[in-house]
Amino acid sequence: MDIIKVSAESRTSAVAGAIAGVVREHQRAEVQAIGAGAVNQAVKAVAIARGYLHEDGLDVICIPEFVTIDIEGNQRTALRLTVEPR
Amino acid sequence: MDIIKVSAESRTSAVAGAIAGVVREHQRAEVQAIGAGAVNQAVKAVAIARGYLHEDGLDVICIPEFVTIDIEGNQRTALRLTVEPR
Numbered sequence: 001m002d003i004i005k006v007s008a009e010s011r012t013s014a015v016a017g018a019i020a021g022v023v024r025e026h027q028r029a030e031v032q033a034i035g036a037g038a039v040n041q042a043v044k045a046v047a048i049a050r051g052y053l054h055e056d057g058l059d060v061i062c063i064p065e066f067v068t069i070d071i072e073g074n075q076r077t078a079l080r081l082t083v084e085p086r
Numbered sequence: 087m088d089i090i091k092v093s094a095e096s097r098t099s100a101v102a103g104a105i106a107g108v109v110r111e112h113q114r115a116e117v118q119a120i121g122a123g124a125v126n127q128a129v130k131a132v133a134i135a136r137g138y139l140h141e142d143g144l145d146v147i148c149i150p151e152f153v154t155i156d157i158e159g160n161q162r163t164a165l166r167l168t169v170e171p172r
Contacts, residue, residue: 008122036094039129040122043165047150061147061172064133079129086147086172 003030003080006045008037015045019083020052023060028084032067039079046083061086089116089166092131094123101131105169106138109146114170118153125165132169147172 004018015031022029033042046062053060063082068075090104101117108115119128132148139146149168154161 036122036126040125043125043129043150043167044152047152047165050149050151061149063136063147064129065136066130066133079133081129 001026001028001030003032006031006033006038006042008035008041010038010041010045012041012044012048015041016048016052019045019049023049023053023058023083023085024056028082031081031083032069032078033081034069034076034078042079042081046081049083059086060084087112087114087116089118092117092119092124092128094121094127096124096127096131098127098130098134101127102134102138105131105135109135109139109144109169109171110142114168117167117169118155118164119167120155120162120164128165128167132167135169145172146170 019029031042033039067078067080069078105115117128119125146169153164153166155164
């Protein structure tokens with residue numbers, strides 16, 4: 001299962017569609033964002049994806065946590081949102 | 087139960103403490119943020135509060151949704167994060 005990487009420029013509806021698709025297929029999705037603009041787009045996308053998945057009878061929740069990732073040799077703190085049925 | 091209002095200038099550890107306190111007392115907390123900077127602080131605070139509450143044996147999740155609020159006669163869209171045990 002690929003992690004859905006979100007940037008400040010990501011379209012929320014596109015990210016929401018990706019989240020809904022991955023949850024339908026794998027019963028969970030992982031969304032990763034670095035920085036305020038990206039985190040904002042990610043959380044809005046989860047709110048929209050909740051609506052999409054509600055139509056399928058799925059009530060999804062999200063679990064935010066910090067993760068340390070390596071970007072070209074530099075350690076960065078990202079926010080990861082795990083989205084899964086309640 | 088009061089809504090915990092978060093701004094871009096809110097300290098995440100202070101917001102996390104407030105979330106943990108409200109969840110301990112009321113079994114849920116509602117966090118509200120408007121704008122990317124505020125949403126980022128709110129989500130980071132939830133991630134930190136998860137750690138605090140985990141020490142109490144509580145595994146909390148979060149549910150993001152859009153809400154329309156009235157600020158001095160103007161309609162604004164806020165993001166509300168409901169935090170509650172899984």
